[in-house]
Amino acid sequence: MGYSYEIRDFDAGGRIGKFKLGEKILDTPNLFPVVSPFENLIPPKDLYHHFGVQSIFTNAYILYKNQEKNLEIISKGLHKHLEFPGIIATDSGAFQDYMYAGEIKIQPDEIEPFQEQIGSDCPVILDIPVQTTDPFELAENKINKTIHRAKENVLRRKRDDTAWFGPIHGSIYPELLKKSAIEMSKLDFGIYAIGGVVKTFIDYRFDLDVAILLEVKKWLRADRPLHMFGLGLPAFFSLAVACGADLFDSAAYILYAKDDRYFTLTGTKSLRDLYEFPCHCPVCTSYTPQELMKEDKQIRIVALAKHNLYHSFSEIRTIRNSIKEGTLWDLVEHRVHAHPKFIKALKVVKNNPEQFLNLLNLNQSRGQMILSDLSVYRPHFQYFRLKVANYTIPKERTHLFFIPELDLPSIQSNSVKNWIKLLKKHPQWPEMQLCLVSNILGIIPLELAEIYPASQHEGTVDPFQYVNLLHLLEKEISRFFTRNDIRSRQISILIPDTFRNEYQEEESFPIKTHIISILKDIIIKISHEADISILHNIPQKKE
């Protein structure tokens, strides 16, 4: 095996890895710009030298079909032909078949050996593309055939310095995605790749893309990079990486350029509609949009394609930085607010938290930001709630004392610190179980108050505005009281009139937006006999 993949860091479902193929290196997450096998407006060597591109994708099928040149390329080798010293991946024609169904007449035992002969680093087997419109049986037949071909491919391989792409299919059928991922995982592929998502992507059905990605990740071996074929839209990268994608390819950078379209984080813009260039990449610092509009079509395409590439790689780098920093969820929530369809896609993640729980990087220094009601479903928060669900109050603690979490998380607020100080002086303290009540996390027993991310988050939401959050908190709090017998215990709930906010100003306690206001009601639903006192101050030790 001529390749290796080493995971260096991780956050959310995303990871930073180093894929090595001989001397060639591919840092993941990363992007393969798609290049033509013959003529390119931006030569591949420029991609390598000026854009820091480590890997490109080209089409072996078109090379193979070119009977004038294919022998020459076999003898010269693909790297010399394209003048690209990095990793070259080659497509087998299956994608053409997928886009223009049934047009391609070629056999695996022709195109697969050809890819080895020309020296492709990462060839793709000739898989059978599944269309989203395929009925289940047809889709199943197709994936069975792809798996069969994959097995044949493994036996037929001649070179040991290539990393084959193993395409995963299944379209909208979870059981087929599962089967495809499991069966392909058993075979030795250097890179796995989800296929058949280009049409969902063109339709902006990012929610389907995410659902497919999450299903595949559930079953696929984790020790290889996962590529998503044909998803070249930078604003989608962070969400896809957070869900476990490591690699992308982009023909979009040049296809959009041909259509005079310019990438930005809030959507692609038509050059005609741009008043000025917002970016400071080498292209955007040499032209105004008006100047570029006046240039020849060819010059315009090159300029826009270059900008689109700079922009795409900026986003890849931003993502790698956030994984390092532990802020990938923050980034994702920022990016999805560029388009309603991205937000719809993030909601798919919200409904599948369990997949992220075993991927959590608990060695985090950065806090989690509460940016919307979706933030409270981040796996780190889910994980903490699970911790609380498993926390048992020691028997000897017969007095449960609840204080509200304030504007600073957990025990960081000065008012909270002060309340704790006063309570510790209370003669009953040894029998007390102190808990914070949080709008984000529910109950926080003092013993867990400094476990990540109880103390490491910023921002809040009003649970009485977000019905799902309210139900979640009610459920978690009920679970806490059901688990920890309350009939034999005394319960005190502090609902202060005022508190000191983070700016050290006296502020009214926001009772209408704090879950502690209904804590008593939740407890009474569990047991009518509960002994509950509502306090407005911490009881002081009598002199």
Next chain:
Amino acid sequence: MGYSYEIRDFDAGGRIGKFKLGEKILDTPNLFPVVSPFENLIPPKDLYHHFGVQSIFTNAYILYKNQEKNLEIISKGLHKHLEFPGIIATDSGAFQDYMYAGEIKIQPDEIEPFQEQIGSDCPVILDIPVQTTDPFELAENKINKTIHRAKENVLRRKRDDTAWFGPIHGSIYPELLKKSAIEMSKLDFGIYAIGGVVKTFIDYRFDLDVAILLEVKKWLRADRPLHMFGLGLPAFFSLAVACGADLFDSAAYILYAKDDRYFTLTGTKSLRDLYEFPCHCPVCTSYTPQELMKEDKQIRIVALAKHNLYHSFSEIRTIRNSIKEGTLWDLVEHRVHAHPKFIKALKVVKNNPEQFLNLLNLNQSRGQMILSDLSVYRPHFQYFRLKVANYTIPKERTHLFFIPELDLPSIQSNSVKNWIKLLKKHPQWPEMQLCLVSNILGIIPLELAEIYPASQHEGTVDPFQYVNLLHLLEKEISRFFTRNDIRSRQISILIPDTFRNEYQEEESFPIKTHIISILKDIIIKISHEADISILHNIPQKKE
């Protein structure tokens, strides 16, 4: 008067303008980088020639205090001294006084004429800074004194080729902001500026900044640009512009650089924590973070300051583009999802929609995006709801027929089009008032179905998840039925089992997340006698 200000375009509360002072031009929104009056790591002429900077800010107080050089600068002129041919604004020392309260001993009749003598384009009067901690009376005294000084300044002016800055104060007191804005508006200033917000800004109290800005805009003359002193954080620019700010200054670009800090849209990062540079500005394409860390402190500061400037101007240009494009609200909602404190600030806007209603650009080609529950409070939607509130159903229409808005807005969905077609064939059609029922807009009478933004929005939210939205819709719908007598009318509500979605797939109607499901309940609350039928299909003309 040597200056003019022309508004060229507008969106939300933001506007694109051209401020002319003699031959010098300042396109708004824009940013004044703050430069030292003597030595600069990035020379002002580079700002002009390489960064396209049209205007800078420097400190006249420091120049004035330099007894060795101030006569030389008077004779040479500030533009020659700084080698900057664009607009130079000068601060009077009041800001120093604000930051280091009470340290500055100088009189208006010294520093104000001095600014004219050195040829400042935009001098600032010596205002009295109000601190957020000032009690009301003290704050009131200060603004009275500033207004008095402003009047004296107007009388004392010698040059007619300057545009004086008129500072507005009032801190957290709306009545003082109002007084300050009204009184200053009566005097002739070229640029107005909100002062005293730096400390709120340092504390990330963007909600206070926005509240202050909105209050000032309410009373300030609209024919001059409005500057916000000291708010140099790019991620805040779009929200501030949407609330009516036209100009900013930034010392932050260099101050942060001195602290090895690097601007990104999702926060400033420490150079040390950067794994790679995400940006492709001229600085970020010449260094890696590791290389820059090894450079001399001085080189590092210059490099980071340049990046921070490129980044700041990228955001200014992005904002100008979105105003042109009519997508400023989209941009704002994207940007605020970088930090919880920005979101808190956007909520201040939500509570003050009336200020934006008379600023609406109804000549929009782009739709509004529903990016979060906050989107439904955008002024364009509020405006539409007002239109509906004023719509009276013609007397002869005795049959009110309600159909749900689907995944495409207003009448764009094929299912909706089909229902309308069928209804038009119905013998009762002439007596029918057809209305759509929308989760975003409430009731949409067919006659208003193509008025912006009924047909021009994308995305949706579930009103049963967002309590505020649910209440808003209930209120609007009740208002509609109260206004349009329902007791004498027949009411039909279509609740289909399925519909054709935007991808032409048959989909179950999402009854649990559609406001039409409770339309009957809302009507019955108004009148128990209402004659309501729930239909699952459009009634067909009998053969």
